[in-house]
Amino acid sequence: MSNPKEAIKEKSMVIQKEMLANLFTELSNAKANGKKVVYTFVPGNITELILAMDMLPVYPEINALQSGMRKKSGGYIKDAEKLGFSEDVCTYVKCDIGMMLNGNIGPTGEKLPEPDLLLLSYTGCFTFLKWFENLERLYPGVEIAMLHTPYQEDGVITDDQINYMVKQLKEEVIPKMEKVAGKKLDYDRLSKMLDNSVKAEDLWVKVLETAKNRPSSIDAYFAGVYYMGPLNTAFRGTEEAVTYYEELYKEVTARMDQGLYPVTPEGEMKEERFRLVVEGPPNWTNFREFWKIFYDMGAVIVASTYTKVGGLYDQGFRHEPGKPLESLAKYCMGCYTNLNLPQRVDLIEHYIKEYKADGFLINSIKSCNSFSAGQLLMMREVEQRCGIPVGFIESDLVDPRYFSYANIKNRLESYFQMLGQRKVILAQEETVI
Amino acid sequence: MKQAPDRLTSLLDECKSLAFDLNFSYAKQWKAKSKYRLLVGYLPIYVPREIIHAANGMAVGILGVGDRKQIIKGDAYYQSYICHLPRGIIEMALDSNLDNFDGFLFPSICDCVRNLSGMFKLAKRGKFTRYFDYPQNFQKNIGGTFYRELLETIINDMFKLNDMKITTKHLNDSIALYNHNRELIETIYNIRQEYPWRLSAVDVYHVIRAGMVINVEKHNEMLEEIVDLISEDFGEPMDNIRVVISGSFCEQPPIGMIKSIEMAGCYIVDDDFMLGSRWIQGNIKDSSSDPLNELVDSFLTQSAPSSAIYDVADPKGARLVKQVKMRNADGVIFCAASFCDPALLDRPSLQKSCDDAGIAHINFQFHENTGQFKVIKEQAGTFSDSIKLWV
Ligand code: SF4
Ligand code: SF4
Numbered sequence: 001m002s003n004p005k006e007a008i009k010e011k012s013m014v015i016q017k018e019m020l021a022n023l024f025t026e027l028s029n030a031k032a033n034g035k036k037v038v039y040t041f042v043p044g045n046i047t048e049l050i051l052a053m054d055m056l057p058v059y060p061e062i063n064a065l066q067s068g069m070r071k072k073s074g075g076y077i078k079d080a081e082k083l084g085f086s087e088d089v090c091t092y093v094k095c096d097i098g099m100m101l102n103g104n105i106g107p108t109g110e111k112l113p114e115p116d117l118l119l120l121s122y123t124g125c126f127t128f129l130k131w132f133e134n135l136e137r138l139y140p141g142v143e144i145a146m147l148h149t150p151y152q153e154d155g156v157i158t159d160d161q162i163n164y165m166v167k168q169l170k171e172e173v174i175p176k177m178e179k180v181a182g183k184k185l186d187y188d189r190l191s192k193m194l195d196n197s198v199k200a201e202d203l204w205v206k207v208l209e210t211a212k213n214r215p216s217s218i219d220a221y222f223a224g225v226y227y228m229g230p231l232n233t234a235f236r237g238t239e240e241a242v243t244y245y246e247e248l249y250k251e252v253t254a255r256m257d258q259g260l261y262p263v264t265p266e267g268e269m270k271e272e273r274f275r276l277v278v279e280g281p282p283n284w285t286n287f288r289e290f291w292k293i294f295y296d297m298g299a300v301i302v303a304s305t306y307t308k309v310g311g312l313y314d315q316g317f318r319h320e321p322g323k324p325l326e327s328l329a330k331y332c333m334g335c336y337t338n339l340n341l342p343q344r345v346d347l348i349e350h351y352i353k354e355y356k357a358d359g360f361l362i363n364s365i366k367s368c369n370s371f372s373a374g375q376l377l378m379m380r381e382v383e384q385r386c387g388i389p390v391g392f393i394e395s396d397l398v399d400p401r402y403f404s405y406a407n408i409k410n411r412l413e414s415y416f417q418m419l420g421q422r423k424v425i426l427a428q429e430e431t432v433i
Numbered sequence: 434m435k436q437a438p439d440r441l442t443s444l445l446d447e448c449k450s451l452a453f454d455l456n457f458s459y460a461k462q463w464k465a466k467s468k469y470r471l472l473v474g475y476l477p478i479y480v481p482r483e484i485i486h487a488a489n490g491m492a493v494g495i496l497g498v499g500d501r502k503q504i505i506k507g508d509a510y511y512q513s514y515i516c517h518l519p520r521g522i523i524e525m526a527l528d529s530n531l532d533n534f535d536g537f538l539f540p541s542i543c544d545c546v547r548n549l550s551g552m553f554k555l556a557k558r559g560k561f562t563r564y565f566d567y568p569q570n571f572q573k574n575i576g577g578t579f580y581r582e583l584l585e586t587i588i589n590d591m592f593k594l595n596d597m598k599i600t601t602k603h604l605n606d607s608i609a610l611y612n613h614n615r616e617l618i619e620t621i622y623n624i625r626q627e628y629p630w631r632l633s634a635v636d637v638y639h640v641i642r643a644g645m646v647i648n649v650e651k652h653n654e655m656l657e658e659i660v661d662l663i664s665e666d667f668g669e670p671m672d673n674i675r676v677v678i679s680g681s682f683c684e685q686p687p688i689g690m691i692k693s694i695e696m697a698g699c700y701i702v703d704d705d706f707m708l709g710s711r712w713i714q715g716n717i718k719d720s721s722s723d724p725l726n727e728l729v730d731s732f733l734t735q736s737a738p739s740s741a742i743y744d745v746a747d748p749k750g751a752r753l754v755k756q757v758k759m760r761n762a763d764g765v766i767f768c769a770a771s772f773c774d775p776a777l778l779d780r781p782s783l784q785k786s787c788d789d790a791g792i793a794h795i796n797f798q799f800h801e802n803t804g805q806f807k808v809i810k811e812q813a814g815t816f817s818d819s820i821k822l823w824v
Contacts, residue, residue: 084781086798088514088772120743126543129569130778133744137782144745146569150579151547153564164579168570340564341551366514369774373519374548376510377555394512 010263012248016230019244021108023056023234028110030056036180039115039135043309044123044149044332048193048237048319049174053181057234058112060131064095066107068284068398076102077399090367091399093131100138115139117180119173121147124309124337125370145176149332155343157333165329191321193237198321201313203245204231208314210252211302212355215272217255219262221301222291225282232310264295273298274419277351279305279344279378280363280371283395286403290395293409297416303351305344308336315347337370345381352386359419361391366402389422391415435667437631444659445636452642453501455525459647460493461533469595474531475538476522476546477683478741479712480565481728484584486607486649487599488591493534494645494709496685497521500802510552516772517800518684519549526558535594536561538587540709542683542741543775561590569743571733581729604724610649612716617656618644619711621663626702626760629675630668632659634691634701641707671698674763674820677756678704679783682739684770684801693806694766698817702760705739712737740775749779750786757792763820764793766813771798793820 009017030037036055040046042062050057067073076098077091083101085094099105106112118135122128136144147168150161174185207227211220218224227248235241261269265288276294278301283290294301311317317334320327332338339347352360360382364372376392383390393411396402451459457472464470471490475482482492498504498521506527507520525531537559539550550564567583568576588599618641625632632640640659644652673695682705695701717731718724738748757765765787769776780796787794795816797809 084784086769086777086780088798089774089777093778126541126547127774127778129743130740130775134778134782136745137785146743146745148569148576148743151541151564151566153547153550153566160579160582164568164570164575167575167578171572171575172570340554341548342554344551345555364512366512369515369544369548372512373515373545374510374552376512377552381555 010251012244012251013226015240015244015247016226019230019235019240024106024108024110027056027058027106027113028108030113036116036182037113038117038119038177038180040119040121041123041128042232043125043335043337044121045233045236045310046119046121046147046169046173046328046332047234048190048197048324049177049185049328050119051234051237052190052193053177053183053185055117055177055181058115059233060096060135061092062233063099063106063112064092064398065284067095067099069287070107071285071400072099073285073398074400090127090131090369091396092367093127093134095398096131097134097138115142117177118142118144119147119177120144121149121173121332123149123332123335124151125368127370143176143180145173147173147332149338152333152339152343155340157330161333162326162329165332166325169325169328187324190324194319194321194324194327196239196242197237197319200231200236200241200245201311201318203242203249204228205314207245207249207252208303208307210256213256214356215259215261216275216300216302217252217260217262219264219295219301220307221278221282221304222264222287222294223262224301224304224307228307228310262295262300264291266292266295269295269298269300271298272300274359274416275300275302275355275357277301277303277348277355277357277360278363279348279360279375281306281309281365281368281397282363283403284398285396285400286405289405290403290408293412297412299416302355302357305336305348308347311335312347341374341378345378345385348378348382349385352382352388357388358423359389359391359415360386361393361415364392364394366394366396367399368397389415389418434669437667438662438665441659441662444655444662445639448636448639448643448655451646452639453499454646455498455502455530457493457530457646460491463491463648464533469597471535471591471595472533473536473538473591474534474559475565475709476540476542476549477518477709478542478739479540479709479736480538481584481732482649483604483607483611483717483728484588484599484725485591486610487603488588489595489597490535490591491648494642494707495522495525495531495537496642496645496707497801498525499685500687500689500804504802514772515545516684516770517802518770519545521801522549523552523556526553526556531558534559536563536590538563538565540565540741541567543773546683560594563587563590567732573730573733577729577733580732581725584725584728601722601724605719605721608717608724608727609719610653612719613653614644614649614656615711615713616716617653617660620660621656622703624660624663628663628666628668628670629673629700629702630670631663634695634704635688638688638691638706641710644710645707671700672821673698673700674817675700675702675761676764676766677702677753677760677762678706678766678768679753680767680769680773680776680780681706682708682741682776684773686768686799687801687803689806690768690797690799690803690809693810694813697810697813698821699766699813702762703756708737708739712739740779750783753783754786754790754792757787757790764795764816766816767794767796769798771800
């Protein structure tokens with residue numbers, strides 16, 4: 001295993017770091033400053049509503065992934081297992097509960113405030129429901145609001161579903177939020193925030209689409225998870241998020257104009273041997289080593305499904321300032337894991353073709369049935385439709401026991417070898433023609 | 434000791450062979466009698482079977498293959514860390530077991546079942562396939578409206594296939610039949626609570642499971658006869674403790690496991706094996722001018738708390754404690770399928786509810802095709818002995 005060099009920091013990275021640091025400072029001072037704290041989830045989040053009521057969001061999955069990156073998750077998971085949680089269940093939940101059992105210390109080393117509201121807007125994953133039921137037991141008496149997002153079981157968002165969500169927002173969720181916030185929702189303010197959301201969303205799509213260029217100047221998975229952060233979490237709807245994406249887009253286009261390759265923690269890539277589409281979340285406990293296997297082999301991820309868990313903006317969705325609640329409802333229902341399997345296969349096929357990928361890879365996550373159940377059939381479908389080599393590896397989000405570096409590296413090396421051979425054959429065929 | 438009546442033995446044999454007929458021959462024969470009849474398969478746990486019945490259909494429970502069918506293709510569709518149930522179901526779908534089914538419903542219980550609905554779509558199985566995403570909001574004008582629309586969608590799916598309009602009378606009649614069915618099932622559990630030696634837990638299992646693959650009229654007839662027969666005294670009580678089993682509401686425990694638990698000295702006086710058949714608590718009004726509305730209301734207000742329903746004030750734990758007391762049970766056996774997120778994520782808080790109420794409990798995990806029960810038998814035996822000693 002290598003010892004990664006100091007990561008190169010671009011201006012956008014510095015901006016994002018500052019945004020996060022400020023948020024965590026605000027969170028640690030929340031109680032003193034009388035700010036209310038809302039725990040909620042990333043996919044299908046309704047951050048603009050939280051921010052429009054001057055409350056501060058906390059995302060338990062982000063805490064879990066940060067714990068994974070800081071090598072704390074293994075201990076947290078074991079502590080949750082001691083409490084009776086099975087080895088078999090989603091490790092995000094156990095990591096979060098373990099973190100709480102250990103004082104709820106956040107990524108900056110400061111204690112996270114307890115929630116004033118548990119806002120269960122669960123999109124695309126049934127386990128979220130169980131997760132929050134467990135949180136309720138840990139914070140007895142806390143106010144709870146529940147927003148049920150119907151699944152796109154038939155591959156469309158219906159009017160019935162939109163009405164159901166809007167009614168929940170109007171009659172249950174917003175009144176509870178107002179009660180906790182101690183103020184009424186200002187719809188003008190919400191619309192202005194949604195306006196900012198749209199600006200950031202436009203820029204984010206432009207960033208993603210630069211990967212269509214050859215060579216791509218971004219890695220849309222490993223770097224993509226950083227890029228998507230502000231939009232998918234606490235900053236959607238803010239001016240800061242717009243500034244961040246303006247800066248990011250400027251940097252990416254400048255790199256593209258110079259024909260540069262993606263930036264990695266060890267500097268710029270020097271080649272683009274393979275263009276891949278990846279399905280599934282990354283592993284967080286060994287994120288850097290995992291990424292390194294790819295960039296060492298010249299493999300660039302040009303599109304990924306994981307970066308769409310917070311919305312499919314690249315497929316045209318935008319928040320609508322004129323129809324705030326309807327568009328929040330559509331947003332929740334449109335997130336990637338809320339798509340049915342045929343839609344997911346169609347999307348992957350589209351990415352492979354649009355981004356001219358050489359291969360398709362699944363990182364199947366032990367914890368996450370929402371992503372993983374059905375992936376083997378998806379893989380076959382994609383292989384049949386696109387005729388490109390498909391690869392399959394297994395790991396976990398935050399349980400270090402399920403990341404086998406040697407195993408994953410071996411599999412990926414064989415996969416890249418296969419991709420390499422195919423390239424040679426295709427090149428030969430082209431010469432003959 | 435008076436022996437079990439012969440008629441009971443033959444009825445139980447019939448239930449046993451129906452329950453594990455993975456070709457669903459009875460249902461297919463029933464359908465073959467008229468081109469207007471429909472077969473609608475549904476997975477654990479709950480669908481309102483009344484609407485299917487009223488549309489001239491039969492709702493057929495698909496509960497997995499247990500240890501009765503070798504999984505060959507199914508394993509190639511699922512990673513090792515996913516529960517066993519969907520492997521067997523996809524195997525059945527790819528073989529001919531589910532041929533002639535018109536549609537499939539996948540109730541919202543977890544992401545495996547949800548994604549399996551998409552796998553059926555990709556594999557083009559059934560003329561309609563729906564993830565039955567019932568509301569998690571229980572306000573009549575919010576979740577109720579949404580639920581009604583959901584039921585209407587399924588009714589429309591069926592109408593497109595057989596052109597049969599559901600009338601008020603049809604639906605009221607279906608509601609009455611299922612009310613009776615649930616009453617009879619409850620009666621069997623009540624008799625068993627008092628005299629658990631008259632029917633073994635495995636017998637009860639077969640009797641209820643048979644009802645998921647035949648028409649409700651026939652099941653009711655069988656249940657009526659069984660209730661009559663077990664109301665008579667026979668058999669002999671054993672010095673067993675009495676337990677409630679919790680957590681097996683989807684993937685089903687192997688029969689050998691249920692048997693081992695009883696043989697180890699634990700009468701199973703209640704369980705959640707086929708929760709869907711007992712989901713609605715009490716009767717649904719069967720003389721309404723808007724029976725669909727009655728079905729909606731029953732879902733909103735009479736659903737059994739379960740791992741599939743959002744449970745804000747923890748009625749699941751309270752219900753379990755109440756159930757243990759009501760059944761006069763000595764303890765709880767938590768018995769969940771391996772990798773079953775809903776059951777396993779609920780387990781710690783259910784255990785806590787038991788601890789708080791001073792109820793003893795143990796816990797097992799299983800696969801539907803687990804073949805070895807030695808350890809389970811030993812643990813259940815120790816559990817039984819410890820309760821006999823200390824309680
Ligand atoms: S199952 Fe997957 S989507 Fe759901 S909480 Fe766990 S990691 Fe998140
Ligand atoms: S056994 Fe559990 S995890 Fe498996 S399909 Fe059923 S509810 Fe889902």
